Amino acid sequence: MWDFAGRDTAIDMGSATVRMHLKDRGVVCREPSLLARCRRTGRILALGVPAQEMAGRNPDVTLIRPVRGGAPTETDAAEYMMRALVRRHQRRHYTARPRLVVTVPSGLSSVHYRALRFSAYQAGARRLTLVPTPIAAAIGMDMTSSVRSEITVIADIGADVTDVGVIAFGGLVTSHTAPIGGSALDRAIVDLVRREHQVSLSRSAAEAAKVEVGAVPPLGRRPVRQTVVHGRDIATGMPRELVLTTVDVGRAIAGSVAEIVDAIRAGVSGCSPEISGELLSVGVTLTGGSARLPGLERLIRDRTGLAARIGDTTGDAAVLGAGEVLRAARSPEPPARDSSPNPHLLTTLPEFEY
Ligand SMILES: Nc1ncnc2c1ncn2[C@@H]1O[C@H](COP(=O)(O)OP(=O)(O)OP(=O)(O)O)[C@@H](O)[C@H]1O
Numbered sequence: 013m014w015d016f017a018g019r020d021t022a023i024d025m026g027s028a029t030v031r032m033h034l035k036d037r038g039v040v041c042r043e044p045s046l047l048a049r050c051r052r053t054g055r056i057l058a059l060g061v062p063a064q065e066m067a068g069r070n071p072d073v074t075l076i077r078p079v080r081g082g083a084p085t086e087t088d089a090a091e092y093m094m095r096a097l098v099r100r101h102q103r104r105h106y107t108a109r110p111r112l113v114v115t116v117p118s119g120l121s122s123v124h125y126r127a128l129r130f131s132a133y134q135a136g137a138r139r140l141t142l143v144p145t146p147i148a149a150a151i152g153m154d155m156t157s158s159v160r161s162e163i164t165v166i167a168d169i170g171a172d173v174t175d176v177g178v179i180a181f182g183g184l185v186t187s188h189t190a191p192i193g194g195s196a197l198d199r200a201i202v203d204l205v206r207r208e209h210q211v212s213l214s215r216s217a218a219e220a221a222k223v224e225v226g227a228v229p230p231l232g233r234r235p236v237r238q239t240v241v242h243g244r245d246i247a248t249g250m251p252r253e254l255v256l257t258t259v260d261v262g263r264a265i266a267g268s269v270a271e272i273v274d275a276i277r278a279g280v281s282g283c284s285p286e287i288s289g290e291l292l293s294v295g296v297t298l299t300g301g302s303a304r305l306p307g308l309e310r311l312i313r314d315r316t317g318l319a320a321r322i323g324d325t326t327g328d329a330a331v332l333g334a335g336e337v338l339r340a341a342r343s344p345e346p347p348a349r350d351s352s353p354n355p356h357l358l359t360t361l362p363e364f365e366y
C-alpha cells in the first residue's frame with residue numbers, strides 16, 4: 013500500500029508520465045508511468061526510466077502500465093509506484109499523515125473514483141482532494157485568478173486521453189474526456205510503417221519519430237524534415253532502417269488528430285448559448301504533452317472556429333495546479349496574490365477526510 017511518510021503531496025498520475033509536486037521544491041519528479049516486473053518471481057525490478065530501458069530487452073521482464081486512460085487501472089501497481097516515488101523524494105522522515113491532491117480525468121468513472129479514495133486511505137492520507145485535470149491545468153497557468161470573471165476553456169491532450177473542460181468560477185460548466193491522445197498517434201505510425209514498408213516498429217521508435225518530425229497536415233510552409241527509424245523486417249525478420257518524413261508521419265496521424273479535434277468540439281458543445289458566445293472571444297488553451305504537436309492549434313481553429321493557443325506550460329500544467337490547490341488549502345485567509353485561484357472554485361473540488 014502507499015506509504016506517504018507524512019509530506020503533503022500533489023500528484024498527476026498520467027498514462028505516460030507521473031508527476032509530483034512538493035511545496036517549496038516545485039515539480040520533483042517526471043517519470044515514465046512504468047514498472048518492470050520479473051515474470052518468474054513477480055517482483056518489481058525497476059520503475060520509470062530503467063523500466064523503460066528493459067522493455068523488450070529482457071525476456072524475463074514484463075512491463076506494467078499502472079495508469080491507463082488517465083486512471084490508475086492496476087491499483088496495486090499504481091500504489092507501488094506512488095510509494096516508491098514518494099520515498100525517493102522524501103528528505104526527512106515525517107510522521108504526520110499527509111494531505112494529498114491528485115488530478116483526475118473530468119470523466120473519471122465511479123469505480124475508479126472509489127478505487128482512488130481507497131488507495132489514498134490505504135496510503136495513510138489524512139485528507140484527499142481530487143482535481144479534474146482541466147481545472148488543475150487552468151489553475152497551474154494562473155487562469156482562474158480571483159480578479160478574472162471570464163470563463164476558461166482547457167483541452168489537456170495527454171498520452172491516452174483528451175480532457176476538455178469549460179471552467180467558470182463556480183467549477184466545470186461542461187466537460188468531456190475522450191480516449192484519444194499521443195499514444196494513438198504512435199500506434200497510427202506503427203500501423204503505417206507496417207502497411208507500407210512491411211517493417212515492424214516499436215511504439216517508442218514511433219513516438220520518437222513523431223516528436224522529432226511530426227506535424228499536423230496540411231503543412232503549408234512548414235519545412236519537411238526527416239528522421240531515420242529502425243525496426244524489424246516482417247518478411248525476413250532482419251533489422252531494417254528506413255527514413256520517415258514529416259509527410260509520412262502527418263499522413264499516419266491525420267485520422268487520430270481529427271478525433272482529438274472532435275473531442276474538443278464535444279467538450280464545448282454542451283455550453284449554454286450565453287457561454288457559447290463568450291467562447292469565441294476566450295478561445296481554447298491547449299495543455300498536455302501532445303499540445304506540442306506542431307500545427308494542432310491551426311487545425312483546431314480551422315475546424316472549430318475557436319482560437320487555440322498553446323499553454324504557457326503544457327505537460328506540467330496540471331501538477332502545478334494541483335500544487336497550487338495544496339498551497340491555497342493551507343492558507344485559508346483571502347488570497348494574497350491576484351493570481352491565486354478563485355476561492356469559490358476551490359470549494360467545488362471533491363474532498364475526503366479520513
Ligand atoms: N513535442 C511533442 N510533440 C508531439 N507530442 C509530444 C511532444 N512531447 C510529448 N508529446 C506526447 O505527449 C504525450 C505525453 O503527454 P502527457 O505527459 O501530458 O501525458 P500524460 O499526462 O502522461 O497522459 P494522460 O493525461 O493521457 O493520462 C505522449 O504521447 C508524448 O508522445
Ligand SMILES: [Mg+2]
Pocket residue numbers: 024025026027168170171300330
Ligand atoms: Mg495528463
